[in-house]
Amino acid sequence: MKISSLTGRGNYFEDFVVGKVMRHARGKTVGETENVLITNLVMNTAQGHFNEHAMKDTSFGQRLSYGGVNFSLALGLASQDTTENALAELGLDKIRLRAPVFHGDTIYAYSEVLEVKPSDREDAGEVRFRHWGVNQDDKVVFEGERRALIKRRSHWADK
Amino acid sequence: MAEDFMARAELVPKGRLYEDFEVGQVFTHHWGRTINHGDNSLFTTLTLNYNPLYFNREYALAHGHPDVQVNPLLVFNTVFGLTVEDLSEMGGPFVGVDELTYHLPVYPGDTLTARSLTMDKRESASRPGVGLVTWHTEGFNQRDERVIDYRRTNIVRLRSANVSL
Numbered sequence: 001m002k003i004s005s006l007t008g009r010g011n012y013f014e015d016f017v018v019g020k021v022m023r024h025a026r027g028k029t030v031g032e033t034e035n036v037l038i039t040n041l042v043m044n045t046a047q048g049h050f051n052e053h054a055m056k057d058t059s060f061g062q063r064l065s066y067g068g069v070n071f072s073l074a075l076g077l078a079s080q081d082t083t084e085n086a087l088a089e090l091g092l093d094k095i096r097l098r099a100p101v102f103h104g105d106t107i108y109a110y111s112e113v114l115e116v117k118p119s120d121r122e123d124a125g126e127v128r129f130r131h132w133g134v135n136q137d138d139k140v141v142f143e144g145e146r147r148a149l150i151k152r153r154s155h156w157a158d159k
Numbered sequence: 160m161a162e163d164f165m166a167r168a169e170l171v172p173k174g175r176l177y178e179d180f181e182v183g184q185v186f187t188h189h190w191g192r193t194i195n196h197g198d199n200s201l202f203t204t205l206t207l208n209y210n211p212l213y214f215n216r217e218y219a220l221a222h223g224h225p226d227v228q229v230n231p232l233l234v235f236n237t238v239f240g241l242t243v244e245d246l247s248e249m250g251g252p253f254v255g256v257d258e259l260t261y262h263l264p265v266y267p268g269d270t271l272t273a274r275s276l277t278m279d280k281r282e283s284a285s286r287p288g289v290g291l292v293t294w295h296t297e298g299f300n301q302r303d304e305r306v307i308d309y310r311r312t313n314i315v316r317l318r319s320a321n322v323s324l
Contacts, residue, residue, distance in 0.1 A: 003221045006211055029268045034205060035214035041198060061324050067253040068239055072232040076206035083210050095256035
C-alpha cells in the first residue's frame with residue numbers, strides 16, 4: 001500500500017498560505033441520524049436534543065441539534081481540504097456556537113489559514129485555521145479555530 | 160384523570176441550576192465510556208471526517224499507531240457527554256469552548272473518564288434570569304493519563320428566576 005496515494009496532493013503543509021479562504025464543496029443536512037444518534041452515542045443526557053415532546057412548549061418548539069454535533073460536522077466538512085494529511089490534530093480554541101441548528105437545517109463549511117509555522121518535527125508543520133459553519137440561509141452557526149500538525153510534501157509525497 | 164401510580168410518583172430530578180455552582184467545586188463525572196471501533200467509524204463517517212488515521216487501520220499502522228486513532232472530536236464529545244448531567248443538563252445553550260488541547264492519542268478499547276472544575280460564574284447583564292458558567296474539564300484514559308482538556312461556557316438558568324430558555 002502506497003500511503004501517499006490514499007490522500008490528496010494539494011493539502012500538504014507547503015500548500016497552506018496565510019490568508020487563503022476556502023469554501024468547502026459539500027454540505028450536510030442535519031437530521032436524527034446526526035443529532036440524535038451522536039448525542040446518544042456520546043451519552044449527552046440533555047433531552048432537549050432527543051425529546052421532541054418536551055421541546056414542544058419551549059420557545060424553540062422542537063429538538064435542538066447538539067452544538068458538539070454542529071461543529072464536529074462543520075469541521076468534518078472542512079476536513080478533506082484542511083486536515084486530510086494531518087499527522088495529528090493539536091487543539092481547538094475560540095469555539096462559538098452562534099445560532100441554533102434544527103433538524104432539516106443544512107450546514108456548509110468555510111476555512112481560513114491564520115498561521116503556518118515549523119514544528120519540532122522536520123517532516124511536518126503546524127497550521128492554524130479558522131473555520132465557520134453556515135446554514136442554508138448563510139447564517140453563521142459556528143466559528144472557531146483548530147490547530148493541526150500537517151505533513152510536508154517534501155517528506156511524505158513519495159511514501 | 161391520572162392513573163394512581165402517576166399521582167403517587169415524585170419526579171427524580173436531574174441536573175443543576177445556576178445557584179448550585181460555586182467557583183472551585185470539582186466534579187468527578189459518572190459512568191466513563193469505553194470507545195470501540197464502531198463508535199469511532201460511525202462518528203467519523205457521519206461527520207464526513209476524511210483523515211484516514213481515523214478509519215484506515217493500515218494507514219494508521221504506517222504512521223506508527225497501534226490501531227486506528229479515535230477521532231479527536233469523538234474524544235471531545237464523549238468527555239463532554241459524560242459531564243452533561245453534572246454541568247448543563249438543566250441549563251441553557253452551550254456557548255463555546257476555549258483552549259482545548261489534545262494531549263495524547265486515544266485508541267479503540269481505551270476507556271475515558273471526565274472531571275471538571277467550576278472556574279467562573281456570573282449573571283447575565285443582558286438577559287435577566289440566566290447566568291454564564293465556565294468550567295475546566297479534563298478527560299483521562301484508563302491509565303489516568305490526561306488525553307484532553309478544555310474550558311467550556313454555558314448559559315445556565317437561575318432557580319430563582321423561573322425563566323424558560
